[in-house]
Amino acid sequence: MSAQRLHPFALVDDLDTLEVSRELGHHLGVVRRLRVGAELFVGDGAGSFRAVKVDAVQPRVHLVPLSDIQTPQRQTPSLGIAMFLPSNERLSWAVQKLTEVGIDRIHLLSDSGDRRGGVQISAAGLDRLDRIAREASQQSERLWLPDITPPMEAQEFFGDTSAGVAILDPDGGPLPTGVTTLVVGPESGVVISPESIPRVSLGLPILRIETAAVAGAVVLAALRASLICICDNS
Template sequence: MQLFYTPDIDAASSTYFLNEEESKHCVKVLRLQPGDEIELIDGRGNFYTAAIADAHPKRTQLRIVSIEKDFHKRNHYLHIAIAPTKNIERLEWFLEKATEIGIDEISLIICQRSERKEAKVERLNKIITAAIKQSIKAWHPVLNEPVALNKLISTRFDGQKFIAHCEPDDKFTLKEELKPFGKYLILIGPEGDFTPKEIGEALNNDFKALTLGESRLRTETAALEACFEVNFLNRV
């Protein structure tokens, strides 16, 4: 399967032109010819089958053969807010794997103990795009710009809200608290964990304290564990 990400495609159109970069890959690298079929995803849930009409190396013209809407639409909505890791490659790893497993939205949160307070969202989005192509997903997760934790905590969210932390407080597991087929927001802190004050603010804003097991996990591992558990608990 030759899969291309085409976020600007119009689902109502019968033709589409690949941009110069994708045209070059299609014609020069893959050596596809007129009549060959490829697949397209737009990041909005549409999966297209298209045939090459004109194999131009700078502006390949396609004829849309069929569209499958809501391709592999998931039965829940998962938003993970994670503090960017000091080693950016660990965050990149999380984004890649979480996209492959299934996630809808990611927020980068700046906490009191954050060792990294900025991230290049454009580069990170490219990693997400590569992951949806690799895992054949038609939905592109939303990646938000870095935001202060207290601002995100106070933002309205219509769903279940959790904060995973390492303090010795009473905590719940996702298996105990998760309501299937819902919307979820999970906070994952920096390497030094959330401060007691940050935890208190989250709890005062209707977040529930969450445990992800007895092991002390790295930030990106904890986030991926939460992603896996939510997807597993929503399997039908």
């Protein structure tokens, strides 16, 4: 995310052609009520942006560049939330808020032992989550879209990813240094994982999956921005 405010801000597919989709044109011309001559910033969702000006609004919104394309350095480390699947409505809310907070990777986990038999998401459902993340990125002036992975079994996730991972657990210990990905859920409260992966607590009561995911994401984002630090009690 750039240190400067990018307002108003929108996402386009190509910063060279600046082609405006019908949906984005409606957003800029009807929702934002931008008129000819209005200036704004547009990004490509992959970290680059440029200043542009509205050159026409009829029959379609047309943009012209005002600056060269800029690509600021991305914040490190990359942050992830791996969450077991709640209901579709709650998952949509979580993706929106995790995007606004600045999470880079949203790993969706399926639990075959869940009382619902392991929730799956269709390709159309994943597209919908991508649209939600895109809209949230525009609202929060975010330059990088999060990577949302299709649902996978937890054991597959732990097999592929273990470094920097911790599991949120009300009975867990303090958050150690070096954690960049938090695992949240499932509704059963039981996560079977390798013993090497620490279990950590946020010091909060039992939370819904989506609430715990956002709470954990805020902590990770604040640590990355050096707004808070992990105390050494040794």
